[in-house]
Amino acid sequence: MAGSFETVGVVGLGTMGAGIAECFARAGIAVIGVEAGPEALTRGRGHLEDSTGRAVAKGRLSEAERSEILGRVTLTVSLEDLADADLVIEAVPEVMDFKRALFTDLDRICKPSAVLATNTSSLSVTEIAATTGRPGRVIGMHFFNPAPVMRLVEVIHTLITDDGLAGEVADLARRLGKTPVTVGDRAGFVVNRLLLPYLNHAAVLLENGVATRDGIDTAMRLGAGLPMGPFALLDLIGLDTSYEVLSVLFRESHDRRHAAAPILRERVAAGLLGRKSGGGFHRASEPVAPTADEPSACLVAVLGEGGDAFAARLSAAGLKSVPVEDAEVVVALSSVPVVELAPGLPHPERLVGLHLVGDQVAEVASTALTGPEVARAAEGLVRLVGLVPVPCRDRAEFVVDALLYPYLNDAVRMYDSGYATRDDIDTAMRLGCGYQTGPFEKLDELGLETVRDGLRALYAEYREPFLAPAPLLEQLVAAGVRSFRDLP
Template sequence: MTRSFEKVGVVGLGTMGAGIAEVFARAGLGVTGVEADPAALERGRGHLEGSTGRALAKGRLTEAERAEILGRVTFTTSLEDLADADLVIEAIPEVMDFKRALFTDLDRICKPSAVLATNTSSLSVTEIAATTARPGQVVGMHFFNPAPIMKLVEVIHTVTTEDGLAEEVAALARRLGKTPVSVGDRAGFVVNRLLLTYLNHAAVLLENGLATRDDIDAAMKLGVGLPMGPFTLLDLIGLDTSYEVLCVLFQESRDRRHAPAPILRELVTAGLLGRKAGGGFHRDEEPGGPPPTVKPSVGSVAVLGEGAEEFTAKLSAAGFKTASAEAADVVVALSRNPVIELAAGLPHPERLVGLHLVGDGVAEVASTVLTSAEAARAVEGLVRIVGRTPVRCRDRAEFVVDALLYPYLNDAVRMYDSGYATVEDIDSAMRLGCGYPSGPFEMLDELGLETVRDGLRALYAEYREPSFAPAPLLDQLVTAGVRSIRDLP
């Protein structure tokens, strides 16, 4: 049957729940908002009035439109008022026992035809549905914060979801002006499963001393074009929230990359939860801003590797003298790979610094175990003079950007190959849910499957992390000469 969703209930009117209620009211649906007690109810009302008030002040709503939206929402502390709702969405805290208890009550109260939805960001929808006598009518409907602005909605179906229900809920999301993506019931769904794994990996690399917090942030923001670096984003999300999602992921997968990095656990234990607590990976009192550009005192430079001629020309134009690798004060080795073997073959290995140019604005400055601090600082200065941001790192496989990017892309291939989300939905989810400039499969097409496969092999050879091994599908595509995963029949 085709359902008509006209009366909607929202349980939990925190920032997210109030935002969801606003989304439905903006689309012309009647909404009943439920909170646990009068004080929480008034806070929920305040969230809704504040959000619509800001939209009014910015000219996005008229007074009449705001009044209509607020008039469509009824506030109550009684779940019994949801008896005639066509759809009920819960947005209560991410505690499974709380959600299961609530769904048991909703199953008793709501009419038999009502669809029950959870806004969980990572918990098992199947486990929640099993609490009810109507598991076929339970879905996930994961909105993103702030719900009135963010376009993405993950629609999660389980093995018991009735045929066609996920499509009807997706159609409802489109009616709300959102872009739905259909996802199977796996911990973290699409966005959190890919995003939190990448963020956790960044924390592990920080702990391992590959690069500093600020260098990793700069590498991913300026080198890949992401809206913000991983540590800035972790602080924005909240370290406690990130830790909890990773615990859910690890509980399901037992993949070491889902186990929260020790530094993340330590910060959470210390109460350093991110922006909301005044500090996390970044502290509010820390000075900001890049260091001033100072011309390095280098007598002569040698540039080796692919692209050496062009880079040498830029240095010459900036007034630097060039020399042979044997005679130069500093040797720059342009490379995508570790350069320690090259350094070991020079008469002055301490003068060699690896340099990996990323995009148009970043250069990874890789120091080997033999590189002197003076040579590394000199190359940082050279990089700034030619208009790039230096990212200091150790001489490790794939340096920083690719060491973070390639496993993320590999995870996306595994996700698609497992069959619980399509290429298009995964790309849409990461663009709309994270603000990424492109989805993982669009990045794969741009970088080339073979380049990513070979980079993963290098990462696996160095770190011996099983999940760094190329996904079987990726390996097979490269072997078969397929240029894009979209070319599959």
């Protein structure tokens, strides 16, 4: 079926469009690349030549293969040259008016059997399709940047997509060497609908002073095992791009989770857009913050489940545990806030919470009473036993779980809504974001009840509706289901 797509048009030859054109040409498909004018066309040709040139330099293509790929691409400034294309995919800016106007023109120019595809990352495919006389032949085909390298393609069908067309386009993606996931038409589809609220939530935690920028990035990279922290990733994506995707999500959902955090909105307004502008949440050539000194001597009391093991680690590092009344620092190992322990202590200002995340990170939680010097001393203790401290406030689920659990909750809601399968959601997040595990794999790893209880704690503290456990998650835990793998 995918073999019927033998001539493909690509409209818009920026970095993304040129990458898409290269993907088709690499698969032996004739490509007609269209740009608005001669200068843009020259830039598009440059993108193609540079990308394939880098592949040659890295030994991934031979010079002969590169010549064959470039020879399959015909460049033009006329949409009329797309009249005989079997499929046309657009990669123009993410502005609905631009896309609707383009699809009106393509509908007039292209043969009736041609499929018109949009590479939009978040806009409504249905709304784009409605501008044409062939809404059943309009589909989403969302590549990820850089297109020649990233394996994922989201194939988006609408309520009126012709039967079988999504399958044909998915087969075409496989012909390109990609892994397709087929999803319904919801703002943000799978990857952006799960990723952007998580990034936005990180910005909210920063704005609320729960932890620092670097602390949150470190916690999610080393503690949660993600390739990048949320603020490094926001700077890479572009704060303006992230803001626009959140705006699209919010217009559809009116969910506060999708309302851009003021700290993000203000940076966009100030032109701090990330790497593209030289600074966003991070600045170019930013000095590295100095690491605090390890404590030379400290009397420590260790409380909580796992306290004996942690005390043994301190002892191996040369520190001796003492009773609470003699301690300069009281460390309470806990996965929940520890402030309720404070009234029972002789010196409540010496109490800090310690939440061990994986085998590299310890979240060091200061209560409303904790003295700054005590928090610094606790961070030094953590370093002394070979862990990376992440200072934070004594709030429900601290940092990692406060960001991870709502993301997993969103995935459950997405699956329950019926517009993507569990396997496709897991595949999309692993391939689209570079995560080691998909959200349902992570849910099974952590335990459904653990995540449900964490969400309940977050909702009890913050009272945000999106933090309430998804009904399906509540039902599965109530029914004694331990893993999504146990579902049919």
